Amino acid sequence: PPVIRREDYQPPAWLVPQIALDFRLGIEETRVTARLSVRRNPAGSAASTLHLNGDQLTPLAVRVDGEAVNDWRMDGADLLVELTGEAHEVEIETSVNPAANSQLMGLYASNGMLCTQCEAEGFRRITFFPDRPDVLSTYSVRMAGDKGQFPILLSNGNCTATGEGEDGTHWAEWHDPWPKPAYLFALVAGDLVANHAQFTTRSGRRVDLNIWVRSGDEQRTQHAMDSLINSMKWDEEAFGREYDLDLFNVVAVSDFNMGAMENKGLNVFNTRYVLAEPETATDADYDGIESVIGHEYFHNWSGNRVTCRDWFQLSLKEGFTVLRDQLFSADMGSEAVKRIEDVRVLRAAQFPEDSGPLAHPIRPDSYQEISNFYTATVYNKGAEVIRMMRTMAGPDRFRQGTDLYFDRHDGEAATCEDFVKAIEDGAGLDLRQFRLWYAQAGTPQVAVEASHEGDVATLTLTQTIPATPGQPEKQAVPIPLRIALFDRDSGRHAGERLIVLDTDSRSFAFEGFARPPVVSINRGFSAPVAIDMERSNEDLVFLAAHDDDPFARYEAMQSLVVQHLVAAVGGGLSETARAEGRKAIGQAFAAVLSDDGLDDLMRGELMVLPGVAYLAEQVLVADPAAIHEEREGLKAWLGSELAESLVALHDRVSGVPYSRDAAARGARKTKAQALVLIAAGDPAEGARRAIAQYRAADNMTDRQSALTVLCNLEGPEREEALADFLRRYQGNALVIDKWFALQAGSFHPQVLQHIEALSQHPEFTLNNPNRARALYMTAAVNPKAFHDASGAGYRMIGELIRKLDPINPQTTARFVPQLGRWRRIEPARAAMMRAELEKIAAQPGLSRDVREQVSKSLG
Ligand code: DPP
Ligand code: ZN
Numbered sequence: 001p002p003v004i005r006r007e008d009y010q011p012p013a014w015l016v017p018q019i020a021l022d023f024r025l026g027i028e029e030t031r032v033t034a035r036l037s038v039r040r041n042p043a044g045s046a047a048s049t050l051h052l053n054g055d056q057l058t059p060l061a062v063r064v065d066g067e068a069v070n071d072w073r074m075d076g077a078d079l080l081v082e083l084t085g086e087a088h089e090v091e092i093e094t095s096v097n098p099a100a101n102s103q104l105m106g107l108y109a110s111n112g113m114l115c116t117q118c119e120a121e122g123f124r125r126i127t128f129f130p131d132r133p134d135v136l137s138t139y140s141v142r143m144a145g146d147k148g149q150f151p152i153l154l155s156n157g158n159c160t161a162t163g164e165g166e167d168g169t170h171w172a173e174w175h176d177p178w179p180k181p182a183y184l185f186a187l188v189a190g191d192l193v194a195n196h197a198q199f200t201t202r203s204g205r206r207v208d209l210n211i212w213v214r215s216g217d218e219q220r221t222q223h224a225m226d227s228l229i230n231s232m233k234w235d236e237e238a239f240g241r242e243y244d245l246d247l248f249n250v251v252a253v254s255d256f257n258m259g260a261m262e263n264k265g266l267n268v269f270n271t272r273y274v275l276a277e278p279e280t281a282t283d284a285d286y287d288g289i290e291s292v293i294g295h296e297y298f299h300n301w302s303g304n305r306v307t308c309r310d311w312f313q314l315s316l317k318e319g320f321t322v323l324r325d326q327l328f329s330a331d332m333g334s335e336a337v338k339r340i341e342d343v344r345v346l347r348a349a350q351f352p353e354d355s356g357p358l359a360h361p362i363r364p365d366s367y368q369e370i371s372n373f374y375t376a377t378v379y380n381k382g383a384e385v386i387r388m389m390r391t392m393a394g395p396d397r398f399r400q401g402t403d404l405y406f407d408r409h410d411g412e413a414a415t416c417e418d419f420v421k422a423i424e425d426g427a428g429l430d431l432r433q434f435r436l437w438y439a440q441a442g443t444p445q446v447a448v449e450a451s452h453e454g455d456v457a458t459l460t461l462t463q464t465i466p467a468t469p470g471q472p473e474k475q476a477v478p479i480p481l482r483i484a485l486f487d488r489d490s491g492r493h494a495g496e497r498l499i500v501l502d503t504d505s506r507s508f509a510f511e512g513f514a515r516p517p518v519v520s521i522n523r524g525f526s527a528p529v530a531i532d533m534e535r536s537n538e539d540l541v542f543l544a545a546h547d548d549d550p551f552a553r554y555e556a557m558q559s560l561v562v563q564h565l566v567a568a569v570g571g572g573l574s575e576t577a578r579a580e581g582r583k584a585i586g587q588a589f590a591a592v593l594s595d596d597g598l599d600d601l602m603r604g605e606l607m608v609l610p611g612v613a614y615l616a617e618q619v620l621v622a623d624p625a626a627i628h629e630e631r632e633g634l635k636a637w638l639g640s641e642l643a644e645s646l647v648a649l650h651d652r653v654s655g656v657p658y659s660r661d662a663a664a665r666g667a668r669k670t671k672a673q674a675l676v677l678i679a680a681g682d683p684a685e686g687a688r689r690a691i692a693q694y695r696a697a698d699n700m701t702d703r704q705s706a707l708t709v710l711c712n713l714e715g716p717e718r719e720e721a722l723a724d725f726l727r728r729y730q731g732n733a734l735v736i737d738k739w740f741a742l743q744a745g746s747f748h749p750q751v752l753q754h755i756e757a758l759s760q761h762p763e764f765t766l767n768n769p770n771r772a773r774a775l776y777m778t779a780a781v782n783p784k785a786f787h788d789a790s791g792a793g794y795r796m797i798g799e800l801i802r803k804l805d806p807i808n809p810q811t812t813a814r815f816v817p818q819l820g821r822w823r824r825i826e827p828a829r830a831a832m833m834r835a836e837l838e839k840i841a842a843q844p845g846l847s848r849d850v851r852e853q854v855s856k857s858l859g
Contacts, residue, residue, distance in 0.1 A: 001848045005366045006312040012135050013047040014038045014083075017179070019137045021127070025145030025189050027109045032094045034127040036137075039087035050090065052079040052128035055106070055121070059128060063091040079128040094127050101125070102767060102807045110255040111214070113190025114150065115268055117261060120311055120370045123182035133308045134413040136179040143187060144171035150189035152212065154249055156180070156264045176264055178244065179411065181307055186263030188212070188251045195221040199232050201242045207232075211274065212251040220275040223286055224250065227293040234294070234328050239402060241301040250274065250293075254733055257769055257810050258374070259292050262299035269296070272734050272770060278658060278699040280735050283665045285700070290332060295325040301406060309413040311370045315362040315438075316416045318374075319382020323390075326383060334662065336550035340605050343525045343551070346384065347614045350376035351443055351530070355617065357820050357857045359441040359468035363416050368852040371810045377441070384528035385437045389420075391498070391526050392480050393427035401426035433502060436477045441468040444479060446501065448533035452516040457485060459519065462505040463529075469856070478502040482526040484549070485510055485517035491546055496523065518542055520556075523549040535559065537584035544588040545595075550602060557592070558610050560585055561634070565610075566618045568630050582634065586641050593645045600653060600666025607673035609635065612783040616824065623826045624787040632680065632747070639681020646681075650674040650689060658699045665701075672705035679709045691717040694724075704738060711746035718748075726763075736763055737774035744778040744785065751785045752792050766804050769811045776800050780818040787825075791832035794819060798836030801850060802843050809847030816840075816850060820857030834858070 015038065022033040038050060054077045062072045062081065066089070071082040081090060101108035106125025107116050116122065124131040141155040147170040153162075157176025164170050194210040195218050201207065209228060211221045228250065235241040250267045252274035260269040273292040276285055302324060303317035330338040353359060353376055360373070362382040367373055390398040404426030409418055416438050424431045442465045449460040461481075465474035479501040484493040499508050510517070518539045522531050540563075543556035564581035567573050573581065592598065592606045609631060616622035639646065649670060656667035675693065679686020690709040694717075697703035707725060710718045722743070729735035740763075743754050758764060758775055766772050776797065779785045786793040797815055804812040819840075822833035840846070841854050 001368045001851060003366050003368055004370075006310070006364070009310055009312075011044045012041050012130055012132065013044040014050050014130065015041045015044075016130060016135055016137045018140070019129075020140045021142070023141070023143040023145075023187065025114060025143055025150055026098075027112070027114065027149075028097055028099045030096050030098055030107060030114070032096065032127050034092050034094070034129065036090045036092070036129070037087070038083070038090055048083055050081040050083050051075075051130065052081065052092075053121070053124040053131040054078050054128045055124045057094045057096070057125065057128060060093040060095060061091070065089050066091075077124075092128050096126060103810065104255055104257050104769070104808060105810065107187065108255070110253050111190075112149070113188065113192070113253070114145075115188045115190070115251065115253050116186050116263075117257065117268065118185050118263070119183040119261060120374075121183075123185055126185075129182050131182050133181040133183060133310060136181055136307070136411075136413065138179050139174075139176045139185060141174045141176075141187065142171060143174075143189060144169055145189055149191070152188070152190060152192045154186075154188040154212070154251065154266055156184070156186055156266050157245060158247055158265075176245075178264060178304070180264050180304060181413070184262070184264045184304055184307075186261070186266040186268055188249075188266065188268065191215070192251065193218050195225050197225050197229065199229055199243070199248075201232070202236045203242060205243070205246065207243055207245070208247050210247075210249045212249060213271075213274065214252075217252070217271075217275055220277045220280070221252075223276045223281075224274045224289055224293055227290040228297060230290075230332060231294040231297040231328060234331060235298055235301070235324075238327065238331070239298075239301070239324065239399070239406075241298075241406070243300065244305070248297075250296075254770070255768055257808070260296045262296040262303055264300070264304050267296045269293075270770065272737070275734060278660075280700050280729070280732060282701040282704050283668060286660070287329065287333070291325045291329045294328040295321055298324040298328070305411065306406060306409045307413050309415050311367070311373070312364055313415050314370075314373060315378045315382035315385075316414060316419055318379045319362060319386055320419070322379050322383035323386045326387075334599075334601055337601050337605055339524060339551050340554050342380070342383075344608075344611075346376070346380045346528060347617070348611050350380050350528075351617050352613055352821065353377050353817065354381070354441060354443045354468070355466065356817065356824070357469060357859065358817055358853065361439050361441045363438040365470070369813070369848045371849055372813055372852055381528055384525075388437070388480050388527055389423050389427070389429065389431070389434070391482070391524075392500070393423070393429050397427040397429075398423070401429075433476075434478050436475055440465060440474050440477065441471055442466045442474065444477060444527075444529040446479060446481075446522075446527075446529050446531050448519070448521060448531060450516065450519060450533070452513065455511055455513055457510045457513045457517050458507050459483075459510070459521075460505065460507045461499075461501045463501055464504075469859075476502065476504050479527045479529055481521055482523040482549075484520045484523060484547075484552075485513065486520060486542070486546070487513065487517060488515050491542075493517075493520070493548075496549070498526070520547050520549065520552045522555070523547075523552045525551055525555075535563075537563075537581065541584055541588050541591075544606075545591045554606055557588055557606055560588055562610050562615060562618060565615055565627065565630050565634065569615075569623065569626050570619065582637055582641075585634070586638060589638055589642060590645065593642065593649055599662065600670045601662055602666070604666060604669030604673050607670070607677070613781070620824070621826055622824055624783045624829075625789060628747075628783040628787075635677060635680035637681075639677040639679070641681075643678065643681055643685075646674045646678050647685075650678060654693065658702075668699075668701045668705070671702065672708075675705060675709050679713065683713055687713050687715055687717045691721060694721045700735075700738075704742070707742050708746075711742050712748055714748070733768075733770070737770050740764070740771065740774040741778040744775050745782050747782075747784045751779075751782065752788055752796070755779050755785060755796065766807055769808065772800075772804060772808075772811065773814075776815065780815055786818065787829060789829075791829070794829075794832050794836045798839055801840050805843075805847050805850050806845070809849040812847070813849035813853050816853035816857060820853065822857075 018037040020035040024031040098109040105122040153172035155174035161173040192212040252271045256270035401423035405422035447462045540560040547553040653667035653671045690706045694706035822830040
C-alpha cells in the first residue's frame with residue numbers, strides 16, 4: 001500500500017465552495033446525487049483534472065454544467081473528471097448499500113436506522129469528492145425516505161424545509177451555513193425520540209438542544225444533557241468560545257467504531273457515551289459521558305471552526321481538544337483525581353505505544369492508513385504537549401495564546417505549526433526548541449542525581465530520548481518540571497518552582513538545606529516523561545503521606561510499589577529486602593487508609609496499584625506473567641496485613657447511601673478498592689462480602705465492583721451473581737457488554753476457557769464493535785488471559801484479527817499493537833506472539849489498516 005507523506009502536501013487544484021446533496025434513503029439502497037460547485041484554486045496547481053476520491057463506488061452518471069459527459073475515468077477507486085474552465089458544476093450519482101456496510105464507515109445501517117461516519121475518509125464511501133480536510137464547502141442536504149421507517153431526518157446545520165411525498169414518504173432539507181470539510185458531514189434517519197432542552201449563549205442566542213435515542217432510552221439521557229449544557233457554559237468562560245448555530249443535535253448509535261464524532265451541529269455518539277442511569281451505569285461511565293460530551297462539543301471550535309489542513313495535523317484538533325476536555329472535567333469534579341486518572345491512561349496506553357514498533361510523533365510524518373493514527377500518542381500525548389505550554393505560560397497568558405489562535409485561523413484549515421506560532425505570539429513564549437515535541441517520538445527519560453554539600457542541595461538532570469522507528473537520534477527537548485524540596489526537619493518546603501531542562505544535562509542548585517532535602521519532582525505530572533531517580537523507601541513513604549501536591553502523593557505511592565515489584569520480579573530481592581519493601585508499602589497504605597484529611601475519592605485513587613502494562617514498561621524485556629503474579633502476591637500480602645483496617649473501611653463506606661455527590665462516589669471507589677484487597681488476602685471473606693455487596697447493590701458501581709471480585713474467585717457465589725446479572729439486564733446492550741467484559745478481564749484460573757465459551761454465547765457477535773471489544777479487547781489487555789504461558793491468548797487474538805478484519809478493519813487494527821509488543825516480552829512468549837503476527841501477515845486480502853500495523857510490528 002502507498003505511503004502518504006507529510007512533506008508531499010500540495011494544496012488542492014480545485015475547491016468546492018458549495019455542495020448540494022440529495023439522498024433517496026433506503027436501508028438496502030440509498031441513491032445519492034451530489035452537485036458540486038467547483039472552481040480552480042488560485043493557490044493550487046493548474047491541473048485541469050478534478051480528482052475526486054471514491055471508495056467502493058461506481059459513478060452511475062456524471063454531468064458537467066448540466067450535460068452528461070464522457071470525459072471522466074477511474075483511477076483505482078477514484079474518479080477523475082477533465083474540466084476546461086475556471087468554475088463548473090459537477091453532478092454525480094452514486095448508489096450505496098447501507099445494510100451491507102459492516103465497516104461502519106460512510107453511510108450504514110444500525111438497528112433499522114441510517115447514520116454516517118465520515119472521519120477520516122468515510123465521505124468517499126458516499127459520493128465522489130475531494131475527501132481532504134482542506135477542502136471546505138457549504139452543504140445543502142435534501143433527503144427523502146419512508147416516513148414510517150425514518151420519521152426523523154437529520155443533517156448538519158438548520159432544518160430549512162420539510163414536506164410529504166407520495167407513497168408514505170417524507171423529506172427534509174438542511175442547510176449548514178458554516179463551510180466545513182467532508183469529514184464533518186453527517187446524516188441520520190430513523191425512528192428516534194429526543195430529550196429536549198435549551199441553552200442561551202452569553203450573547204443571547206437561544207439554542208435548541210436534542211439528544212436523540214431509541215424510544216425507551218430517553219430517561220437515560222439526562223446526564224448527557226446536563227454535561228452538554230455544562231460544556232457550553234464552560235467553553236464560554238474558560239476559552240471564550242460560544243456556540244454558533246440555533247440547533248445542536250446529539251444522536252446515540254449502538255454500532256459505532258469510535259467513542260463519538262463531532263459532525264457540525266449533529267454529533268453522533270456511541271450509545272455508551274450517552275446513556276446512563278444509576279442502575280445501569282457506573283461512576284466511571286458517568287465520567288466518561290461527561291468528558292466525551294465535552295470533547296465533541298469543544299471540537300466545534302477546536303476542529304470545526306478551525307480545522308486541520310491535512311491528517312498529519314490531527315493532533316492540532318485532538319490533542320488540544322483532549323486538553324480542553326480534561327480541564328473541563330477537572331473543573332466539574334476533582335482536579336487532583338482527574339489528573340491522576342489522565343496520567344494513568346497515558347502510562348497504560350501511550351507509554352507502551354511510544355516504546356514499541358508503532359511509535360510515532362504527535363505529528364506523524366507518514367502513514368498508510370490514517371485510521372491507525374487515532375492513537376493515544378496523537379490524543380493523549382498531544383494533550384500533554386499543549387499542557388506543557390500552558391504550564392510554562394501560566395493559564396492567563398495561555399488563554400491569550402488560544403484567543404489569538406482562534407482569531408487568526410477561524411474558518412481555516414490550519415497546521416500544528418500555526419497553533420504553536422499563535423501560542424508563541426499570544427502567550428509570549430519562545431517555542432523554537434519546544435517544537436521538537438511535535439517532531440520526535442519516544443518518551444524522554446530524565447535521570448535525577450541528588451547531591452548535597454554545605455547547605456546547598458544540587459540536582460543534576462539528564463535527559464535521553466530512546467530511539468524509535470525511523471528516528472535513531474534525538475535532540476534534547478525543553479522539559480518543564482514543577483519541583484519542591486522538603487526540609488526533613490520541618491517536613492515543609494519553601495515553595496514550588498518550575499525548572500526547565502532544555503539541554504542534555506544540567507545541574508540546579510538550591511540553597512538553605514542543612515540536610516539533603518526530600519525531592520518532589522514532576523509534580524502534577526508537568527511533563528510527560530519518565531523520571532529515573534533512586535529513592536529510599538523512607539523518602540517515598542514521607543512523600544506519600546505528606547506531599548501537598550496530590551499528584552505527587554499518588555506518584556510517591558506508585559514509585560514505592562513500582563520499585564519494589566520491579567526489583568522483586570527481577571529476582572534482585574533477598575527475603576529480607578522483600579519483607580522490608582512490603583513493610584514500607586504497608587506503612588504507606590496504612591497511612592492512606594486512616595488519613596482523615598483525605599477525601600474518599602482521593603483515598604480510592606491512592607489505593608490503586610500500578611498496572612501490569614506500566615510495570616512491564618520499566619524493564620527492557622518483561623515476563624508479564626511473573627509481574628502479574630508478583631503484583632497479586634503484594635495484593636494478598638496487603639490484604640492480610642491490613643485486614644482489620646480494610647474491613648473497617650469497607651464497613652464504613654458501605655454505609656454511605658447512593659448519590660452522585662463526590663462523597664458518595666468516593667465511598668464507592670474506596671469500597672471497590674477495599675474489597676479487592678480483602679479478597680486478595682482472604683478469598684472466603686472476600687466472597688462473603690462481595691456477594692453481600694452484590695445482593696444489596698442499588699447501583700451499577702457497587703454491583704460491578706462486587707462482581708469483578710467474584711469473577712476472580714471460584715465458588716457458587718460467582719455463578720449465582722453472573723447468572724443473576726445476565727437475567728436482570730437482558731436486553732440492555734451496554735450492560736450485557738459489561739457482563740462479557742467482567743469475565744474476560746478476570747484473573748480466574750480458567751479465564752481462557754471462559755472467554756472461549758463466551759465467544760459461542762448467543763448474545764455474542766463480532767458485528768457490534770462494543771460487544772467485540774467487551775470480550776476481546778478486555779482479554780487482550782488482561783495479562784492473565786493474553787500472556788498465558790501456553791500461547792493460547794495470543795492465538796485467540798490472532799484468530800480474532802483474521803476473522804474480524806473482513807468485517808470491520810478499523811476496529812480490528814486496534815488489536816494488533818498487543819501482539820506487536822513481542823520485542824519487549826521474554827523470548828518464549830515473544831516467539832509465539834511473533835508467529836501469530838506472521839500468520840496474520842500471510843492471510844490474503846488483509847485490509848490496509850491491519851496490513852500496516854502488522855508489517856510495522858514485524859519490521
Ligand atoms: N470522533 C473522534 C474524536 O472526537 C474523532 N474526531 O476524537
Ligand atoms: Zn476528538
